[in-house]
Amino acid sequence: MRLCNVLLLCSLFALPAAAEDLTIVSWGGAYEAAQREAVIAPFVEETGHDVTVDVYDGTWTALAEHGADQGWDVIDMLDDQARVACGRGLLLELDPRSLFTSDALADFTPSGPTRCSVPQNAYARVMAFDDRAFPGIKPTSIEDFFDTERFPGPRAVQRSPDGILEWALLAEGVPPEQVYGLLSTDRGLKLAFRRLDSIRDDIIWWQDPAEPAAMLADGRAAMAAGFNGRFFDMAHHRGAPIDIVWDGRIIGIEVWVIAASSDAPEAARAFVAHASRPDSMARLATRIPYGPTRRSAFDRIALNPATGAPMRTYLPNAPQHGGRSLLQDSTWYANTEDLRLRRFRAWLNEDG
Amino acid sequence: MLVLTGIAVITGSAASLAALALLELVSILNTIFLVAPKSRVQWENTPGLVAAATVLVPTVGGLLVGLIHRHLSPAGRPLAPPDVIEAVQFHKPLPDLRSGLISTATAALSLGAGASVGQYGPMVYLGAIFGNFAHRLRLGVPEIASIAISCGVAAAISTAFNAPIAGVLFAHEVVLRHYATRAFAPVTVASVTGYVIANVVFERPALFLVDFQGVEHGYEFALVAVLGLCVALAAIAFMRLLLELGPWLTRHIKRPELRTASAGLAVGLTALALPDVLGIGTSTLRFATIDGAFGLPEVIVLILTKIVLTALCIGAGFSGGAFSPSLLIGSLIGVFFWTLLSSVSGIPSSGAAIYAISGMMAFASAVIGAPLTCILIVFELTRNYDVTIAAMVAVVFSSLLSHRIFGRSLFDVQLSRRGIDFSLGRDHAHLAALKVADYLQPDVVTAAAADTPENVTARLHQKGWREAFVLDPAGRLLGVYTPGGPDGHGRVDGDSHPAKLIFHDDTDLAEAMERLRGFVGDAVPVISRDGGYYLGAVSEADLVSAWLDEAARLRKEENASV
Numbered sequence: 022m023r024l025c026n027v028l029l030l031c032s033l034f035a036l037p038a039a040a041e042d043l044t045i046v047s048w049g050g051a052y053e054a055a056q057r058e059a060v061i062a063p064f065v066e067e068t069g070h071d072v073t074v075d076v077y078d079g080t081w082t083a084l085a086e087h088g089a090d091q092g093w094d095v096i097d098m099l100d101d102q103a104r105v106a107c108g109r110g111l112l113l114e115l116d117p118r119s120l121f122t123s124d125a126l127a128d129f130t131p132s133g134p135t136r137c138s139v140p141q142n143a144y145a146r147v148m149a150f151d152d153r154a155f156p157g158i159k160p161t162s163i164e165d166f167f168d169t170e171r172f173p174g175p176r177a178v179q180r181s182p183d184g185i186l187e188w189a190l191l192a193e194g195v196p197p198e199q200v201y202g203l204l205s206t207d208r209g210l211k212l213a214f215r216r217l218d219s220i221r222d223d224i225i226w227w228q229d230p231a232e233p234a235a236m237l238a239d240g241r242a243a244m245a246a247g248f249n250g251r252f253f254d255m256a257h258h259r260g261a262p263i264d265i266v267w268d269g270r271i272i273g274i275e276v277w278v279i280a281a282s283s284d285a286p287e288a289a290r291a292f293v294a295h296a297s298r299p300d301s302m303a304r305l306a307t308r309i310p311y312g313p314t315r316r317s318a319f320d321r322i323a324l325n326p327a328t329g330a331p332m333r334t335y336l337p338n339a340p341q342h343g344g345r346s347l348l349q350d351s352t353w354y355a356n357t358e359d360l361r362l363r364r365f366r367a368w369l370n371e372d373g
Numbered sequence: 374m375l376v377l378t379g380i381a382v383i384t385g386s387a388a389s390l391a392a393l394a395l396l397e398l399v400s401i402l403n404t405i406f407l408v409a410p411k412s413r414v415q416w417e418n419t420p421g422l423v424a425a426a427t428v429l430v431p432t433v434g435g436l437l438v439g440l441i442h443r444h445l446s447p448a449g450r451p452l453a454p455p456d457v458i459e460a461v462q463f464h465k466p467l468p469d470l471r472s473g474l475i476s477t478a479t480a481a482l483s484l485g486a487g488a489s490v491g492q493y494g495p496m497v498y499l500g501a502i503f504g505n506f507a508h509r510l511r512l513g514v515p516e517i518a519s520i521a522i523s524c525g526v527a528a529a530i531s532t533a534f535n536a537p538i539a540g541v542l543f544a545h546e547v548v549l550r551h552y553a554t555r556a557f558a559p560v561t562v563a564s565v566t567g568y569v570i571a572n573v574v575f576e577r578p579a580l581f582l583v584d585f586q587g588v589e590h591g592y593e594f595a596l597v598a599v600l601g602l603c604v605a606l607a608a609i610a611f612m613r614l615l616l617e618l619g620p621w622l623t624r625h626i627k628r629p630e631l632r633t634a635s636a637g638l639a640v641g642l643t644a645l646a647l648p649d650v651l652g653i654g655t656s657t658l659r660f661a662t663i664d665g666a667f668g669l670p671e672v673i674v675l676i677l678t679k680i681v682l683t684a685l686c687i688g689a690g691f692s693g694g695a696f697s698p699s700l701l702i703g704s705l706i707g708v709f710f711w712t713l714l715s716s717v718s719g720i721p722s723s724g725a726a727i728y729a730i731s732g733m734m735a736f737a738s739a740v741i742g743a744p745l746t747c748i749l750i751v752f753e754l755t756r757n758y759d760v761t762i763a764a765m766v767a768v769v770f771s772s773l774l775s776h777r778i779f780g781r782s783l784f785d786v787q788l789s790r791r792g793i794d795f796s797l798g799r800d801h802a803h804l805a806a807l808k809v810a811d812y813l814q815p816d817v818v819t820a821a822a823a824d825t826p827e828n829v830t831a832r833l834h835q836k837g838w839r840e841a842f843v844l845d846p847a848g849r850l851l852g853v854y855t856p857g858g859p860d861g862h863g864r865v866d867g868d869s870h871p872a873k874l875i876f877h878d879d880t881d882l883a884e885a886m887e888r889l890r891g892f893v894g895d896a897v898p899v900i901s902r903d904g905g906y907y908l909g910a911v912s913e914a915d916l917v918s919a920w921l922d923e924a925a926r927l928r929k930e931e932n933a934s935v
Contacts, residue, residue: 193663203656205414206648212666356415 041288042071047097049076051254052309056097059304064295070288081106089282094289100138100274101351107137113279113286115139120294128299128315130338131272131348138276139297140314142305145270145337145346146184149233149252152262154243162344163269164192166244167216169223174243177233180226182365183354184246184271187347189216191269197347205357214368237263249337253310257328265335268344272337274314274351312336374558376514380507380521381559385528385566388500392532392567393575395481395496399653402485406430408652427651428641434486435637438479438691439630448472449629451479451692453494454547454741455784457501457526459793461519461548463806467505473498479692487651489640489682493533494694500529516930520556523549527560528567530746535572536753540564543746547784550799555933587759589723596720597763600710600728601735601770604703608739608771609779611680611702615695616786618688629690636689640682649675650682654701661704661729669716672709676702695783699737707732730755731764735771742782744772800927804883804920809876810899812919813909817896819844822851822866829865830856842898842907843869850875850900850907876911877902886920889913 045061047053053074065072075091077083081102084093088111098106106112117126117134126133129140148166150159154174165172166188178185190200190213203209225242227233233247234255245252249265256263277296279289295301302313303321310332313319319340322333333339338346403409407416407426416423442449448468453476460467467473480495504525508518523544531540541557541564549556571577588594626632643650649657657675660666667675683698711728714720722728730751738747747768752761780786785795795802818841820829829841833856843851843865852869874892876885876899889897896910 195659195663199656199659202409202411203659205410205412206656208649208660208666209410209656212660212663215665353411353415357417360414360417 040069040071041285042073042092043094043285043288043292044073044075044092045095045097045292046075046077046093048079052250052311055305055308059308060296060301063301063304064292067295068288068291070292072292081109081111084111084280085109088280092282092284093280094283094285095292096278096280097141098138098276098278099351100140100276101349101355103138103276103278104135104351105355106278107135111281112137113281113283113289115279115290115293120290121297125315128317130314130316131274138278139293140274141277141296142275142302142311143272143314143336143338144275144311145249145272146246146349147249147252147270147337148188148244148246148266148268149237149263150244150266151237151240151242152264153240159264160244160266161268162266163188165266166246166269167192167219169220172244174223175225175241176220176223177227177236177242177245177247178224179230179233179246180228182361185217186210186213186361186365187271188246188269189213191345191347192216197345200347201350201353205353210364214364217368234261234263237261249335250310253335257325257330266344267337267342267346269347270337270342270344271347271349273349275311306336307332310335310337312338314338377517377520377555377559378562380517381524381562382566384500384504384507384521384524385531385563386570387503388525388528388563389532389567389570391499391503392496392529393571393577395477395499396492396533398481399484399492402481403487403652406434406486408485408487410648410656413648424645427644427648428638431487431637431640431644431651432634433637434482434488435633435635435689435691436630438483438486438488439628439633441475441479441482442690442692443629446472446475446479448476450476450690451495452476452498453694453784454497455787455791457498457522458548458784459788459791460501460505461522462550462793462795462799462802464516464519466508466518467501467522470502470505473502473505476692477502483686483691483693484653486637487640487644488637488686488691488693489650489652489679489698490686490691490693491695491697491699492653492693493530493696495692496529496533497526497694500525500527515933516555519549520559523556523560524563527564531564531567532571532577534750534754535568535577536750537561537564537568539746539749539753540567542749543743546743546746547741547782550795551931553931553933586723588727588763590721593722593727594763594766596710596714596722597728597731597767598770600707600732601767602774603710604706604732604735604767605739605771605774605778607676607680607702607706608699608736609775611684611699611736612695612740612775612779612783612786614680615684615687615783616790618684619690622685622689632689633686633691636682636685636691639685643678643682647675647678650678653697654679658701658704658733661701661708661733662726664725666725667705667708667712669709669712672705672712676705676709679705695740696737699740700733703736704729704733706736727760727763730760731767734764735767738768739771739775739779740783742772742776742785744768800924801883803923803927804886805881807882807919807923808878809880809882809885809897809911809916810878810908812911812915813899814896814912814915815909817842817910817912819907820854820865821846822864824865825863826854826856826865826868829854839895841865842872842910844907848906850898850905853894853898872898875900878908882916882919882923885911885916889916 061072114136160172187200230248233245234251236242237245238255238261252263252265255261277293283289299315299318302318306313306322325332404412407413413423477499483490484492501522504522507521526548527540527544530543531537541561544560545552622632679702707728708725711725715722734747734751738744748765751764818832818836818838820841820843833841841854843854845851853872854865854869874897876897878901896912898910899908
C-alpha cells in the first residue's frame with residue numbers, strides 16, 4: 022500500500038546552513054501533483070529544506086502505525102481524522118498564535134486553526150448532472166435530485182449513508198444548521214429514508230469516487246452525487262458535458278498537521294505557516310478546485326494554468342455560490358458511523 | 374431624550390448579550406448532559422449510558438434546582454414575567470438581585486438538564502434585571518425604572534426570536550400595557566439594539582425558517598379559525614392544570630427539592646420512550662413543519678405528555694417559562710389537526726407547516742396573552758404574508774375563547790391570585806392596589822358609649838364634622854352619632870345608629886369608590902376585619918382626591934412624550 026516518492030526538488034539551489042529533511046505525507050494523484058507545484062516547490066525554493074513526499078490512505082491509524090518509523094513530519098489529513106489523531110496524542114500541538122498574527126487567524130474561514138491542525142482547503146460533495154439528459158429546464162436544487170417526475174433518469178449515489186441523508190433532509194426543507202441535529206433523532210432518519218425511498222428505483226450505486234463522473238460522461242446516470250474535484254476534472258480535462266449544482270453542497274475541510282514524532286518540528290512549522298499563506302492557497306486552487314480556507318486568498322485566484330478555466334467559479338466554498346451549503350460535522354460523522362451504516366443497510370435490505 | 378436613548382442602548386445590549394449567553398450555556402449543558410439529540414446519538418453505542426443520563430439528569434437537575442431555591446434564594450422560588458409585570462405596573466423595584474440571578478442560574482440548570490420548561494421567561498426576567506439597574510440611578514426622568522425594565526424585556530424577546538417588532542410589542546402588550554411615546558421610543562431603540570447584536574454581530578440563525586408557497590384554498594382560513602378554537606381549549610386545559618398542579622404538589626410533597634426531583638424523574642422516565650419531551654424541543658418544532666413527520670397516534674401521545682410534563686415541571690418549581698413549550702404543544706396540535714384534515718377527511722390543504730405555525734402561535738398567544746406579539750413573531754420569522762394572515766386568524770380566535778373562559782393570560786391569572794387583578798384594566802388594578810386604610814383622617818371625632826350628647830356635639834362643632842363614631846371600651850365600633858337625633862337619655866350610644874357604610878382594613882380604592890355610590894355623610898369608618906376594631910375614618914373628599922390623583926398619574930404616564 023505504501024508508495025514512496027522521493028524528489029529532490031532543490032538540489033540546484035544553494036542550501037542554507039539550517040536546511041533539514043522534511044517528510045510531507047499526502048494523498049497522491051492529481052491532488053498531490055497540484056500540491057507539489059503550488060505549495061511544496063515554492064517552499065523549497067524559499068527555505069532550501071529537503072522535502073520528501075510520501076503517500077498514505079488518509080486514516081489516523083496509518084499515522085499511528087507508520088508515522089514514527091517512516092519519519093513523517095507534516096501530514097495532509099481530513100478534519101475529522103485529525104481530530105481523532107489529536108485526541109490520541111499523535112499530533113504536535115501547534116499553538117496557532119505563535120504561527121499566525123491575529124489578523125491572519127481572523128482571516129480563516131469557516132473556522133480557524135485548532136490545537137493540532139491548520140485548515141488548508143475545502144472540498145465538497147455536490148450534485149452534478151449530464152447536460153444532455155435535460156435539454157430544457159436544468160436541475161438547480163437538491164430537491165430536484167429527488168424529483169424524478171420533473172427530472173427523470175438514473176441517479177448515481179455512493180453506496181454509503183454519507184451525504185445522501187443530509188440531502189434528503191435538505192430536500193424536506195430543513196435548514197442546513199439543523200440537519201445534523203435532526204439526523205440525530207430516529208424521526209429524522211426515518212424522514213430521510215422516506216425521501217430516499219422516492220428515488221429508490223432510480224439509484225445506481227458507486228463505490229469508487231471516480232465512478233460518478235464517469236457514469237455521467239458515458240450516459241449511465243443523468244444525475245450524480247460525488248466530489249466536486251472529480252466532476253471538474255471530467256468536465257474540463259476530458260470535455261464531458263457535466264454541470265455542477267452547488268445547492269446543498271456538503272463542505273469538508275482538509276487540514277495540515279504535524280506528527281508528534283517529527284524530528285524536524287521547526288521546519289515542519291515553517292512549512293505549515295508557508296502553506297497556509299493566502300498566496301499558497303490561491304496557487305493550489307488555480308490547479309485543482311479545492312477552495313482556500315482564508316478569505317483573502319479568494320482575491321488571488323487566477324485561471325487554471327492548463328485549461329484556462331476561471332477557477333474561482335469551481336471552488337466549493339466560493340463566496341459567489343448561492344443556495345444552501347452544509348459544513349460536514351466531523352465529530353458527529355466519526356461518532357455516528359455505526360448507527361448510520363446500520364440504518365443504511367437496513368434500508369437497502371427493506372425490499373430490494 | 375439622550376438619557377433615555379443611552380439607557381435603551383445600554384440595557385438593550387446588556388440584555389441581548391445576556392440572553393445569548395444564557396442560550397449558549399443551555400446548549401452547552403444540553404450537549405454535556407446528553408439532552409440534545411445530537412449529543413445523545415454520538416453515545417448510541419453505549420445505550421446504558423444514554424438511558425442512565427436520560428433518567429438521572431433531569432432528576433438530579435430537579436433536586437439541585439429545588440435545593441438552590443430553598444437555601445440560596447431569598448425569594449425561594451423562580452422569578453418570572455409576572456414579577457416583571459408587577460414591578461413595572463406599580464413602579465416597584467424587582468425582587469432582590471440575588472434572587473433574580475439565582476433564578477436565572479436555576480433556569481439554565483433546569484433547561485440544561487432537559488426539564489420541560491421554556492427559555493423565554495428566564496430571558497425576559499434576565500433582561501428586566503438589567504433594566505432594573507436604572508432604578509438605582511437618579512436621572513430625574515419619571516418612570517425611568519419601568520421604562521428601562523421594559524427595554525430589557527424588549528431586547529430579550531427581540532434577541533430570542535430575531536424579531537425586533539415583536540420585541541417592542543411584547544414589552545407594551547404584556548409588561549407596560551400602554552403606548553406612551555416616552556416609553557415607546559426607548560423600548561424600540563432597545564429592541565433594535567437586541568436585534569442588531571443577535572443578527573448582525575453574532576449572526577444567530579432564526580428559530581425556524583419555512584419555505585412556504587402560500588395558502589392554496591380560501592376555505593383554509595376558516596379551517597385555521599377552527600384550529601384556533603381547538604387550540605384555545607387545549608391551552609385552557611394546560612393553564613388550569615399548571616395552576617392546579619403547583620398547590621397539589623405542595624400539599625403532597627413537603628420538601629420543595631423533592632417536588633422538582635420527582636417532576637424531573639417523570640420527565641426522564643417518559644423520555645426513555647419518548648425522547649421528544651426532553652428540553653426545549655427545537656428539533657420536534659422543526660419536524661412539525663414537515664408533512665407526515667408524525668403519525669396520528671404518536672402526535673396525540675406527544676401532545677398529552679408534553680402538556681402534563683410542562684405543567685408538572687413548572688408547577689413543581691423548575692425555573693423556566695411556559696412560552697416555548699406552548700409553541701411546541703401548539704404546533705403539534707396544528708399537526709394533529711392537519712393530519713385529521715388531510716389523511717382522515719381527505720380535504721386538500723397547503724401542507725402541515727401552515728397549521729403547525731398557526732397552532733403554535735394560537736397556543737402561545739392564549740398563554741402569554743399577547744396576540745399582536747405572536748402575529749408579529751410569525752411575520753418576522755417567516756417574512757411571509759400568507760402564513761402571517763393565517764396565523765393571525767388562529768391567534769385571534771384562540772385569544773377570544775381563552776380570554777372569555779380562562780382570563781387574559783397565564784401571567785394575569787397568576788397575578789390575580791396574588792391579589793393584583795388586571796382583568797378590568799390597568800387603572801382598576803392600580804386603584805385596587807391603593808388601600809383606604811392609608812387615607813385615614815387624623816381628626817375625626819370619636820366618642821365613648823357613655824359620653825353625653827352635649828359634649829360630643831360641642832366637639833363635633835369645634836372640629837367641623839357632622840358625625841361622631843361611638844366606640845366601646847375595647848375600641849370596637851358601636852355606631853354613628855349624629856346630633857339632633859332622638860333623646861338617648863344622656864348617652865350617645867342611645868342616640869347612635871348603625872353605620873350605613875363600613876370599610877375594612879383591606880378595602881381598596883376601587884371597591885371603595887364603587888360602594889360610595891349613593892353614600893351621604895362626611896366620613897366612612899374603617900374597621901379591622903378580625904375583631905371589628907375601629908381604625909379610623911376616611912372622608913369622602915379624600916377618597917375622591919386619591920382617585921383623581923391616581924387617574925391623573927396614569928393619564929400622564931400613558932400620554933407622556935419625552
